[in-house]
Structure formats: structure tokens, C-alpha cells
Amino acid sequence: MTALASLAEVVGPSACLTAADDVAPYAVDWRGAYKGTPSGVVKPNSTEQVAEVVRRAATAGLAIVPAGGRTGLCGGAVPPANGPASIVLSLERMNRIRNVDPRDFSIVAEAGCVVQNVQQAAAEAGRLFPIQWGAQGTAQIGGMLSTNAGGIRTLRWGNARELVLGLEVVLPDGRVLDDLRRVRKDNSGYALRHLFIGGEGTLGIITAAALRLQPALKRVETAFVAVPSPDAALSLFGRAMESGAELIAFELCARYCMETAAKHGVGLRMPLPLESPWYVMMEIAAAHPSVPLREMLEEMLGQAIEAGEATDASIADSEAQRLNIWKIREDYPECARREGFAINTDTAVPVSAVPQFLERAIAEVSKRWPQGRISAIGHLGDGNIHFGLHVPPGWDDDRPKWVAATEGFESLVNEIAVSLGGSFSAEHGIGQSKRHAMAAHKNPVAMDVMRTIKDALDPDGRMNPGKVLP
């Protein structure tokens, strides 16, 4: 019996794909940047099946590439081009919500649940699953946790990591680490779950998670604000935090990004004329009906304009206006793609260092690549800015030329972030695309400890090879 036939025995023939046409979609990432050659795609529908697949793959000497919604930006869910013989293990059939407990403010979901479905199940129970980002309609819980996804609300409720109460993981040797407990305090030994969260499937396969829920947000107020500079935006951020309003999102966007959204967006309306160099999108929330949310926001923005931290502001007057503001933000990446090819980064620095980071990055990049168009958009409240460089108009037909021309851009920007005490990988993870950045920028002692842990838990290097560690 071939190795794949043995795996088909576990999951059933219809859940074990080997025909080239069936395997092809799993062999490439959605941007088309990474392409591998898996021997097959296996779709277990239970934790026991995952465990048995892992054991049989080990016997057959096959590496395992776990995959979820495959919306990642770093090629983490695709086998590397010249990697060892491997299968893609897709969690998509493990899509049950095992438990929703409103009194416990928790939900237990399998790895293959689409993030939006978990949000909906929580909402139906009168609760909020607070993580939110553009790909939530496709991304799955397993991928969200394996990459410790961020998004626009981490400012208030944390990254994916902070939402986890317990995990169920299949280890590289096929044993099940059943730590799927809904416990908010547990100091019984090492916090193993945090190795698998953000571990990108290189230490084990997350099969289910117990997740925190919040009380439903009853009201939000949202503003689109023109600010003269990143430093002014930082002051506005401090003002909002100090005001005592519950700030749940604070995004900073360069005018170029808003122009790009206005140019390519479908059905988007800019709330203000694009006459300011920078814009902020901010949202405050309240669950209690007696909190005068609108007045709080108006007062705060009035004071900010008086203090010179803002020059103009538009507060959403309806849910449609509010959704329009967030649609600008969420559609921006797609609009940017329509504008043309870009080299991009995913940096984080201390929140107070964002203005300095942007000043240095803009100065050095515009000096070295004056023909490029700088994009800068991101989560100021987390210090996480995506700083990119768009191909000059007309060059888009020759991407390799732009790639060659911008050699050094990514490492320059990452270097500036790291020199300010920051990170070259804030929320997207490492996958295949940032392994060279790990080699260049990651603390060598940290890297060595990571390798020690990888070797101890996955001595044969069978789990998602060619990812994370260079």
C-alpha cells in the first residue's frame, strides 16, 4: 500500500486528494508567490484522524504542511519549492463549534472554523469575538492562531494569542496534547500553548481552541480625522486613551494610501477631501447605554483640533457611514494591488516611536528610491505600520525590474524598525517570505533557543519544514 493509500484509509478516499488538478489549489498560496509539490492533500475530520495521519506520515517519511483558509501573506501553508516529500494536511473539515457558553464568555471551536462563523456564533449568543481583519470571511481559527493574527482591534483585546483559554494540539509524534480547558488562570507548569500559537505549525497542529468572548458591543462611534503628521496622530492617540473613552481601533494612513483607495475602490466615499498628509480612523465603543459616546468623541476631536493635533474630522452619522470608513481600510490592500506592484513590510515599533520610524523611513527611502511611491498604513495604537514602496507608474509591466531596483528596501525599513527596538514581523508571521529577515535581524540567542525547542519537539523536522526558522 502506498503512503497516500494508507492515509486515505484514515480519512476516507474522498478526503485524500492525489489527482494533480485536485492538489493544485493547495500547492500555491493565494498571491501566487509560493508554489510547492505536495504528494497529496489529506483532510481529516477529527482530532483522532489528525493524530493517525501524523503517525502514518511519520512512518512513511512524509513531511506535513498544515493548512487552513490559506489567506496568509508569507507562504506558510504551502510546501516550499524544493522541500522534502510532503502532504498538505487541511483542517477545513474540522469546522465544528463544539461549545458556546455565554455565562462563561467562551467558545470552543475547531481549527477549520472560518473566523467569521465564530464571530457569528458568538453574536448569536449575545457575545463578541473581537478579532477582526480583512480575511476573516476565509481565514480559519487554526491559521489565525498558528500565525497569531492581529488586525484592527488588537489595541483593545489583544492579538489572537490573548484570546486563547485553551488549546488542543496534535504533536509531531502523533500524541494529542489535550489542553482544551476554559480556564482563565492556570499556573500548573510551563505555558505550552504559547509555543503553538504563532508557531506556524512547525511544532504541532492546532486542532481546536477554547476562546474568550466579550460582552456584545452595543454602540460604537467612528471618526475619519485629518492629521498634520504622525506625531500629531500620536498625540491624538494619547488624548483618546487618556480621555477614558474605550478606544477599540486607531489606524494611521498616509494620504497616498487614501488616494489609492479613492481611485480604485468600488463604492467607497472619502469622508473628507484628501488635502491632509495623514489620516486617522478611530473608533470608540461602549456597551452601557448611559455612556454619552457621541459627545465624548465630539469633545475629544474638538480639543484635538484646538491643540493642532487634527485639522478636520468627520464622524460617521449612520452605520452605513461607519461601514464605509472601515471598508476604505479593509479594501485598501486590494486597491493598492490594482494600483500596481509594491514591496511591502510589516514592522512594529514602540507606539511612541512611530513618528520617528516614519520620519527616518520616509527620508531614507525617498532619497534612495525617489521614483517609488511610498505607502504607509497601519495600526498606530499597536505601533504596527505597513510601510511599502509602489512601482512607479508605467513600470508595472516589468516587475523584475522593480524588484531589482528596490533591492535593499525591505532590509533598510526592517533595520530602522529593529534599531528603534521594534520587530520586522508584527502580525503576518514568517512563513517562507521572512526567513531571510529572521536570519538578518533576529537576536541570535533567541534563534538558538528556538532551534533547541524545534529540535526537541520535532527531531525529524517533519512539521511544516522550511518555515519560520532559517
Add this chain to the structure above:
Amino acid sequence: MTALASLAEVVGPSACLTAADDVAPYAVDWRGAYKGTPSGVVKPNSTEQVAEVVRRAATAGLAIVPAGGRTGLCGGAVPPANGPASIVLSLERMNRIRNVDPRDFSIVAEAGCVVQNVQQAAAEAGRLFPIQWGAQGTAQIGGMLSTNAGGIRTLRWGNARELVLGLEVVLPDGRVLDDLRRVRKDNSGYALRHLFIGGEGTLGIITAAALRLQPALKRVETAFVAVPSPDAALSLFGRAMESGAELIAFELCARYCMETAAKHGVGLRMPLPLESPWYVMMEIAAAHPSVPLREMLEEMLGQAIEAGEATDASIADSEAQRLNIWKIREDYPECARREGFAINTDTAVPVSAVPQFLERAIAEVSKRWPQGRISAIGHLGDGNIHFGLHVPPGWDDDRPKWVAATEGFESLVNEIAVSLGGSFSAEHGIGQSKRHAMAAHKNPVAMDVMRTIKDALDPDGRMNPGKVLP
């Protein structure tokens, strides 16, 4: 040169204690339950000194027991009675606050900083360092992180773990893992810090931490509420969460505990007559001046009384009254000690399972030890109840008799918690006192992964031997 003389060379003779009288205080925990025989006490005052001490201790074959404020309840900071030759490495001289950045909402503190000093430094910058528990005037940052301390505000801001942005750690081989970055998002490889947080010094020594700060709380409202049952308390908790008020503490206390506090407390005043079987202490907060906090609390409690979730309530009318309520809670452990010897536990269950946990524990314990007096007090909002059994009046002179009579109490209560998907060690850690509970209740796969990690990072077992892992 002796090993201790070599260490004195590193830290200076006055910071290397070897005389029996000088060493004695470090050889025993504050409860007097654990006593070891360290060869000496070494007090480095810099990260470099810690690293050099670790290297020289390794050469000399000495184990290292890291120590901070030594307020732990589990004997974690004291060498075990029959352990290997060891030194106590006290971080007390590493007590500098390296940086406070209000715009970044962060503070960088060395391990030896007393927790209260960090709270004060944050307050002086207009910020809140939110962790709070009884021992904060003595406990140090390193111990707080090594044990992932909890307290009464984890409900809102998490355990110590959730407050960490970055860590500096000296590894068992003396290398420094410098990850002291103030970055809120960082997905560059495995989240190593979480191994050391809650690792109780068995994988390395935390020397400094970058910690999150919050906007200062401008106002709080606090209530002492009589509730008919734990289930009613749970409903009140849900009501408070759903109301949209910012709930920052929610404690549940059995009447017996309040009677004990009333009997032994100094200067405590009970806000209500002790006629109810259970009491809740709750606090809501607001940083924004326009939030009608008092009205929110009054309305919520009025509705709760109408719904039968509460029978009476006293809202603090002044800061003195508010402090009195929290003093009842914080002084309770000392009052309980005055009442007599007790066997205690530190369990957590899902929040919604607290009533079931208490019902089962009370039924089984009162049946098996009818002469004992049951205490139950804890953080209902986290599912973390300290369930204990006080010696009967008159028996206190014969502690060994009560210890013998209550054999099986701890494992019975822990077993009930674990069977409800809970933990036998919620916030105090394992140290020496709960290693038998680890052996009895911890998932064996989790234990095996912990041992693999311990062996990989500390192959000679030099870091805090005899702790955490059985």
C-alpha cells in the same frame, strides 16, 4: 578559590552572603513551611553580573535558586530540603526602573523592583500598572512574572503574563536572551517569553521586563453585596458584564470568611450584617468623567435585587469606605491564620462552573469532614476559588492531627476542579508544595512536553531544582 569566593568576586564581598545568620532568612519561606540549606546568597546588581554568576555556578556545579520578594505560597524561592548544593540568587539589588514612557503606555523595570514601586512610578506618569494583590508591597517584578501572579484585577487586565511586552532573561548557560522590546505585536518566531513567565525560574532567570501600562483610572465605584448563592453571584456577574460597565473586580466570599475577617480584622467594618450565606465585592471603573458610574452601579444592583440575584447591597460612599471593603478582602488571609490552621487550595474552573464546583466541593467535604469549617473565597470573575478547610475550634494545638485527619482533602477538591475542566493551580504556581498535585492531576502528555523542554534548555538541571516538575 572556593566557589563562593569566585562568586563574591563577581558581585562584591558585601553582596555574597555565606555566614549562617546572613543566609538563614533566605533558607526558609515566609510561612516557615519550606527550609533548605543554600551554600550562600548572591546578590548581583546587573544583568551582566547575573550572567557571570550563572556561568561560574555552572562551573562549580552549584544549582541556582532565584529569589525575589519571597512572598510565594509554594516554596518556589527556597532550596528544597534535600536538594543539590545550591546558592540563592537574589535579584533584590536589581531594582531600577529603566524607563517610563507615558506616550507608549509602557514601563521597563528590573526584576528586583517591588511591585508597588512600579505601580507608583506608573501613577506618577499618569498611568496605571493594573496588577494588584495583597503582597504587592513586598513582592518583586521577577517573582510576579516567574509565578504569573494573578490577584483581584485579572478579570479586566489579565494575569501578570498579559502585562508583558518584552523580557530580559539569563539562560541556564549564562547567555542573555535580550528580548526587552516594547513591541505590542511581534510574530518573529516562537513566543519564548511565555516559557519564562510562569516558569518559576526553572528555565532561566528573568532580570528585567517591559510592561504594559493603562490610562489612569479616574473613578471607581465599589459595592459589597449579599447574594443568596454562588449561582446568584454568577448571574450578577453576567449582569454586570452585560451592562457594559467596566467591571474590574468581582470577588465571591462565603459568610464564614466574612465572619472570620470580622472577628480578627483590625479596624475592619462589615458594610452589611452577616446574615447572608454569600457575599460579593465588586468594582466598576471609568476613566471618562461623563460616565455616570454611580447611577450605573445603583441601577444594576437594583435590578439584581429585583431578580433575586442579590438580597442587599452597600455601595461605598467614600474612598475610606471603598478601602475598607478591599481591606476586608486583603486582610482575610491573615485573619484566617489567626482563626487557626487550615488546609487550602487554589483551584480554577470555567466561570460558569463555579456554582457546580462549590456545590460538589461543599457537599463532599462537609460529608467527609463534618467537624471542619469550610472557607471559600476567591475571584469568581476568573473562576478561581480558594477552597479551604479550617481546623475545628480547640484542635489548633495539634496541627499534625488535623493534617492527618484531612488527608485526601486537597486531592478531593483538586479532583472536582479538574473533572470540571479546571486547574489545581490557578494563580499561586507549583513550587515545591504542588508537585504532588502535578503528578496526580496534570495531563501526562503536557508533563512529558514540559520535561522535554526542561531537558533541552537546562540539561544539567541546574535552575531551581526540585520545583514545578515532579
